[in-house]
Amino acid sequence: MKHRMTQNDLLRRLPQEHLSLLRELGNLADEGGVSLYLVGGVVRDLLLKRENWDLDLTVEGNGIAFAQLVADRYGTGLARFERFATSRLVFQDGLKMDIATTRRESYAQPAVLPTVQPASIEEDLSRRDFTINAIAIQLNSGQFGCVLDPFRGQRDLRARTIRVLHAGSFQDDPTRIFRAIRFEQRFGFRLERTTVRLLAQAASTNLIQQLSGPRLQNEILLLFAEHDPVRAIGRLGQLKLFRFLHRLLCYTKNVKRVVTAVPKALAWWVRRFPDSVIQRPAVYLMALSSESSAVVVAAMIRRLALSREQAKNVSAGGRRVDRVLNRLTNKGTTRPSQVHRLLTELSDEALVLLLAKQVSAQHGVRLSLLKRHLVTYVKNREIRTVLTGQDLQAMGLQPGPQYKIILGQLLDARIDGMVTTEADERAFVRKRLRL
Ligand code: ATP
16 A cells, blocks of 8 residues: 655755756656656655755666666766666766665575565565665656655654664664664664664674675774764674674773764864865774774774775774874973874874874873874974985995985984975985995
């Protein structure tokens, strides 16, 4: 049975150009003889009056053929994913749109990707994760703006509740455990009673273990990329979910304090260095593993199938950061070049972690000192020597390991302001080499 209700005003909450485009696509769907719907997060966010520019469409009929029609009409880029009968379009103004085919899903085993078959819009909505994400708005011209809400998602939105559609939902797809926590924390909603019970039940089994590395990674990184993931991380801890990253991951009180300090550290960093691009999820992952051994961190990186670059970032966050922090806040470290040498190997994410650790230590004097060091370091880190290895050779020095030492000393001298011109640099090198 179709549960329809007209809400003309809902789509008007979209920017005018999106609204016009959706009207045109509705007409195109009429021409192609298919039913077209706006679905998923954008519908939920329209109802919540939250901005969302991810236009997810689904077609009752051949979604790939319809996407091709749209691509031809608008001259967009088109990528097809035949396995799930979905396509991604990129319009010339950068707008991205996913067009799927309404489908039914069946799970051969828990935690694996489902097999899919074309189905009605109602069946498509019934395979979704939560009632608030199982609402559709029809776009065909005669029904433009009609809302389909068979699971009473609008009621749950009003009640600020996350609810699964059926008891086997987390078993079918344990990524929904993380999604539930993500939406709960993002919107400040509550998990409905039965949903909490089902989630806790699924979390207490080994279902998550069966998720592939990339799927687990995707969920963890999405969760950590939320605007304020601290409470979500607390929820993961409460549900003992960190054991799926590694069974020996130490989620101690101290780790919690560091994680809690990350938003403050990030806010300071972004204010001071607005041009630096920080991978926020990596900072949280580092904070989370900050008291775990290198072996545990390495195993966690493997479990999450992190890319080489992500892995490098996250593995730099361990005890090394503590050593650097100790030396930095030690009274003997005063010269800018000393600070530079200590910090130069660390990524910006590790620097934010350093700051978070100091914030969590609640030692005002040391925190101010560290902030001053970070400002000096970032200001100085673009400094380069004018002389290169070739210049040293031209000055009569035989190539060898000394080059690195001398150029390093020269850089120190530049950073400390002892040499400022090329002539100063040459004089510095001559003096070193007693030329
Ligand atoms: P976000 O705002 O974080 O992007 P979203 O709801 O748009 O949230 P997507 O991951 O883009 O999330 O998914 C789009 C829609 O697809 C969801 O709203 C939901 O209806 C459905 N969906 C996504 N993942 C799942 C899943 N694991 N199980 C069932 N349905 C899902």
